[in-house]
Amino acid sequence: MDDDTFSRRQFLRIGGLASAVGLAGCSNLVEETTATPPDVDDSSDVDPLVPTDTPTAAETSAPAQKTDTQAQNQETDTPTPSPEPQPPEPRFVVAEDGSGDYKTLEDARRVSEPNDVVSLKPGSYTLKPKQGDSGLHVKKPLTLVGDSRDSTTVTVAPESNELSFTESYEFWHLTVTSQENSYFYTDGGITANYARYEVPTQGWKGGGSYGGSLNAYKTIINPPTIDKETVSGVRQFLADAPIWTGGLNVENCTVKVPIHVDRLQAQGTTFEAQPELPDSGGTVQDSTFENGIALLADSGSGLSISNSELHPDADGFAFRIPEASGSYSTSQPLRYNGPTIRDSTIHGKIEDKKRRDVWKSLRTLEGNVFRADEIDAEFFIDGKGADYIHRNAFIGADIRIDASGEGLRQKAHVYDEERKIGNYYSAFDKEDEDGDGIIDLPRPVPGEASATDQFPLASKDLSQHSE
Numbered sequence: 001m002d003d004d005t006f007s008r009r010q011f012l013r014i015g016g017l018a019s020a021v022g023l024a025g026c027s028n029l030v031e032e033t034t035a036t037p038p039d040v041d042d043s044s045d046v047d048p049l050v051p052t053d054t055p056t057a058a059e060t061s062a063p064a065q066k067t068d069t070q071a072q073n074q075e076t077d078t079p080t081p082s083p084e085p086q087p088p089e090p091r092f093v094v095a096e097d098g099s100g101d102y103k104t105l106e107d108a109r110r111v112s113e114p115n116d117v118v119s120l121k122p123g124s125y126t127l128k129p130k131q132g133d134s135g136l137h138v139k140k141p142l143t144l145v146g147d148s149r150d151s152t153t154v155t156v157a158p159e160s161n162e163l164s165f166t167e168s169y170e171f172w173h174l175t176v177t178s179q180e181n182s183y184f185y186t187d188g189g190i191t192a193n194y195a196r197y198e199v200p201t202q203g204w205k206g207g208g209s210y211g212g213s214l215n216a217y218k219t220i221i222n223p224p225t226i227d228k229e230t231v232s233g234v235r236q237f238l239a240d241a242p243i244w245t246g247g248l249n250v251e252n253c254t255v256k257v258p259i260h261v262d263r264l265q266a267q268g269t270t271f272e273a274q275p276e277l278p279d280s281g282g283t284v285q286d287s288t289f290e291n292g293i294a295l296l297a298d299s300g301s302g303l304s305i306s307n308s309e310l311h312p313d314a315d316g317f318a319f320r321i322p323e324a325s326g327s328y329s330t331s332q333p334l335r336y337n338g339p340t341i342r343d344s345t346i347h348g349k350i351e352d353k354k355r356r357d358v359w360k361s362l363r364t365l366e367g368n369v370f371r372a373d374e375i376d377a378e379f380f381i382d383g384k385g386a387d388y389i390h391r392n393a394f395i396g397a398d399i400r401i402d403a404s405g406e407g408l409r410q411k412a413h414v415y416d417e418e419r420k421i422g423n424y425y426s427a428f429d430k431e432d433e434d435g436d437g438i439i440d441l442p443r444p445v446p447g448e449a450s451a452t453d454q455f456p457l458a459s460k461d462l463s464q465h466s467e
Contacts, residue, residue, distance in 0.1 A: 090119035146174025213247035312348025372396030
């Protein structure tokens with residue numbers, strides 16, 4: 001299927017779909033019906049399924065423990081939890097032992113209507129559309145509800161490697177996996193709740209952006225990469241990151257693999273591999289990044305991270321920002337609404353790259369605790385770091401600000417003039433004789449920028465200076 005097969009109208013539709021699904025991966029609810037399922041005659045050309053006696057091994061993910069920074073802010077910043085999503089009532093029941101309405105998933109899929117719900121009893125099933133099924137383009141939205149992700153497995157096995165979705169598909173309480181080098185190519189929304197999701201997923205690409213979204217709740221996301229030689233065009237990106245979509249909306253999930261998504265919405269989720277984010281925006285709360293974050297692209301609407309924990313990658317960086325590309329004039333500086341990190345614990349360095357005519361940096365670092373317990377480094381920040389660096393605690397390493405401001409959007413600000421608070425530095429051990437929580441002497445911050453923190457904090461306990 002060509003990359004530009006789908007229309008721009010469909011791409012805009014996906015944006016609406018992703019927002020409607022939300023972080024909880026809401027389902028397409030349908031009313032329960034007592035209609036008798038249509039018959040599938042004995043001449044059906046759907047192949048019977050071979051039962052599998054060995055269930056997929058169980059995997060568990062424990063939520064990350066609250067850090068000192070998260071605990072300080074949880075009373076005011078913890079959002080109201082989303083209600084637990086529940087699967088809709090099924091219309092059909094599929095059981096490979098013959099105790100349901102149908103024995104195979106393909107029988108049920110063939111007779112189903114759009115937005116039907118199919119219940120799958122414990123067992124192994126195959127999603128294998130025939131080549132004549134709109135050229136492997138699955139246009140009929142469907143919801144599959146299993147018994148549990150440890151007892152019910154659906155294997156995606158198209159006649160070619162690709163199974164394309166132009167509508168939404170939902171998987172509940174099951175493991176959805178794929179045969180070797182098979183993958184989803186989606187112009188719609190895929191939802192996986194209480195599931196194990198193991199299918200490489202590529203979003204439709206058009207106009208420089210990616211469509212499609214993966215929405216998940218309490219799901220383990222762990223698809224394999226594919227062999228680059230088996231695909232062409234944008235599908236080859238799945239050899240580097242097995243999730244490559246316009247949006248990823250996850251709550252209470254574990255993401256075990258590298259992802260490349262235009263927009264990230266995450267709540268209570270652990271990312272075991274480093275995500276690559278083009279910074280088209282998104283919100284991350286109460287989440288853990290075990291190998292840092294890499295921010296790509298030169299502009300965007302800004303990513304917001306709060307009450308989270310960022311661990312370093314192999315190079316010691318908890319947040320990486322590559323060098324800007326393209327050509328910019330100092331008379332027309334780059335308009336970059338960078339990301340913000342607030343009220344989080346950061347166990348590594350902040351990497352930023354500078355050019356003669358543009359800084360690419362974070363917008364705001366505020367309320368964070370930086371700890372050097374996982375890195376061997378002299379500085380957490382060695383460059384600009386962020387436009388605004390307020391009410392942070394730098395413990396075990398220092399910061400060095402080298403941005404002069406000439407030809408840049410603005411200098412880095414290391415204190416808040418209005419609130420009269422700066423940052424805590426373990427490297428600046430001076431007295432607070434009047435006991436107001438502010439060290440009596442301004443702190444000259446190392447670096448060529450000659451930055452000065454006029455209100456350095458006397459304690460690493462940032463709650464003393466919370467709003």
